[in-house]
Amino acid sequence: MKIEIIGAGPAGLYFALLAKKHDRSHRITVHEQNPEGATYGWGVVFSDIGLSFLKEADPDFFQAFIAHHERCDYMEIVHRGTHVQVHGNHFSRTSRIDMLRVLQQACEREGVRIEYGRRVEDARALAADCDLLVAADGGNSAVRTQMAEQFRPRFVRRRNKFAWYGTHQRFHPVSLIFRETAHGVFIAHSYQYGPELSTFLVEVDPDTWRRAGLDTASEEESRRFCAEVFRPELGGNELLTNRSLWFEANIVSNERWSHGNIVLLGDALRTVHFSLGSGTRMAMQDAIALHRGVVAHPADLPAALQAFESARRDASSSFQQSASRSLDWYENVGERMHLDPLPFAYDYMRRTGKVSHEDLRQRDPHFTRACEALQPAA
Template identity: 35%
Template sequence: MKVACVGGGPASLYFSILMKRTDPSHDITVYERNPAGSTYGWGVTYWDELLDNLRGADPESAQAIDESSVRWDSWAAHLDDRAVVTVENGEEGFGLGRHRLLSILTERALSLGVRVEFEREIAAEEEVAGADLVIAGDGVNSGLRERHAEHFGTEVAVGRNMYIWLGTTRVFEAFTFAFVETECGWIWCYGYPFSEGQSTCVVECSPATWSGLGFGEANEADCLGLLEKLFAGMLDGHPLVGRAQADGGAHWLNFRTVTNRTWFRGNLVLLGDAAHTTHYSIGAGTALALEDAAFLVGALHGGMELEPALAGFERGRQVAIRGSQRAARYSARWYESLPRYIGLPPEQLIAVLGQRHSRLLPHVPPRLFYRLDRLSGWWGSLRGGDH
C-alpha cells in the first residue's frame, strides 16, 4: 500500500511506524510543512496504561519514550494564601517534551524506511493522488478536513475560558496546581515536569478576569511578568517562558473542541486532533492520537478492503473515545464553574478537583458531593473495594 501522511505530528508518525512494522513493503511518506526540529508546545502527559500499550505495539520507540520521560505520583496544590496541600495520586504520571517525542518517533520511522519530508505542505489530497491512502494528521486546524467539512460533519465548540500554554525552568516534583484570587477574579495554573530542566505551565481564567487584568492589551513580556508575580509561590523564583508571536503578544486562546460525524471520505481518513480534540485539562490528546494510529493499522490489516476497514476504524474509535470526551467536557465545565467550588476547605477542594470528571458533581452541592464521595469510599472498602 502506498500511504501519504499529511502532518508530522505523533498520530502520523506513529501510524507510519506501526504500518512499516506490520508490513515493510508499504510505501509511506510523511509530509510536514514546518522545518525539522520545529514544534509548538512544551510537554505532553500520559499514564501507565499508554506506556504498556506502546511497549506491546513497538518496544523500540516505547523504550526511548520511557527513558526520556519524567515521572510523578502525587499532586500539590497552592490555594492562594490558605494552604499548600499534597496528596498521593495513586497513579504514576509521565511528562515528556513534545520536541523530544517527535524526535523519537521521527528517528524510529526513518529507521524503518519511512520517508519524512519537511517543509512540504500538502493543501489538497490531489497533490498526493498516487497514494492508496491519505492520512489527515494535520491537527486541530486540519486543512484537508476543512475542504470537506460538510461531508465530515465537522463541529467546533469554543470554550468560555481563556488559557495560555507556557514553560518554566522550575522543575516540579509533583503535578502542581495553584489558585490565586485577584481583584478581577480567580486565575489558576497547573504545571508538570517534562525534562530535567523544564516544566509545562498552563494558565487559565475567565474572560472577565483576563480582561480585567489587562492581558488583552499586554505584550508578552508584561503578561509573563504579571503571571510570575501572581504565581510566585508556585514558581519559587523561576521565570515563565512564552512562545513568541509575530505581533509580540501573549498567546492566549479559547479551547476548541472538534468533533466529526464521520472520519473518512474515500481514501482520506482523519487521525488524532484532526478527528477529535479533548480539553487539555485531562491530558489525553497525545495518548488518543497514538491509540488512533494503532487501531487504524489493525483495521487495515484485518483482511478487509479499504472502505470497510476505514468504517471499522471509525466505529471502533468513536466508541473508544467517548469516555475521554465526556471526562473532558466535565473537566472543562468544572474550571468554568470554579467559583462554585473555590470556597471549600482545602482538602475538600482538592478531593473534588480529583472528581471533576463526575457527571453527578455539577448537580449536587459540592460539600454534599464530598461527603457522599467519602462515604462511597468507606463503604467500598468494607465490601473489598467494589464501589
C-alpha cells in the same frame, strides 16, 4: 500500499512507524508543513494507562519512547497555599520536541520518508495518487477544512483563556494551583518534563482576564503579570515564552471520520482538552487502531476504515464527554473556592463523573480516609 500522511505529529508518525514495521513493502511518505525540529508547546503527559497501550502495540519502540521520561506517582492540588497530595496517580512526562524526535528517528530507521517544509495544498489530488491518505494535520486541519462538506466537523469554543508557558522551576508532581486575586481566580497546570524545565499553563476566565488588563497586554506583559500571580510557587524563577499568546479551547469532532481513501487521525479527527492531559495518548491510540484495521483488512480499505471507526468512536465520544465536564468544573471553579483545601481537592478529583469514591480509595486510601473524617456523623 502507497500511504501518504499529512502531519508529522504523534498520530501521523506513530501510524507510519507501525505500518512500516508490519510490512516493509509499504511506501510511506509523511508531509509536514513546518521545518524539521520546529514545534510549539513544552511538555506532554502520559498516564500509566496511556503508556500501557503503547507497550502492547510495540514493546521495542516503547522502551526507546520512555527512556528519558520524568515520572511521578502523585499529584498536588494547591488551594489557599495548601498542597494536597493525591497518590496513586502515575504520570510520565517528556518534552514534545523529544517525543517527536524519537518518533521521527524510529520512522526513518524503518524507511519512512518524511518531507519537512511541505504543505499539501490539495488533499484530493494527493489522495488520487495513493492507496490511503491519512490526515493527521492537527486541530486546525487543512484537510478537514478543504473537505468540510464530507467530514462535517463540529466546533465548540469554550470560554476560558489559556496561555502556555515554561519555567525552570521544577514541579515534580503534576500540580494544579488555584490562586485568588483582586481580579478573580487564576489557575496553573504545571509539571516537570525534563531535568531543568516544567510546563506552566495559565488558565483564567474571560471576565478576570479583562479585569486584569490581559486583553490589551503584550505577550511580555502577560508573562510578567502571570509570573507575579504565581510568585509563591515560582520562587526566583520566571516564566518562559514560546508563542505564549492567549487562546480559547476549541473542541473539535467530526460526523464522518473518512471519505473514500482519506481518513482523519488524532487532533484532526477530535480534540481532547488538555485539562485531562490525554490528547497525545488519544492520537497514538488512533494510530494503533487504524493500523490494526489495515492489518485485519489488507485488501479492503473501506472495511479497514470501518474497523478503525468502530474501535475508536465510543471511546472518543466518552472522552470528549469527560473533557466537557472537566471544562465545566474549571469554568465554574469560583463557585468552589470557598471549600477548604481537602474538600476542594476531593471535588476536583471527581469532576468528570468517571472517578468514584471507591476508585479514589483504591488509589490513595490515606487521602480518602482524611476526606471521610471531615464528613459529619450520620
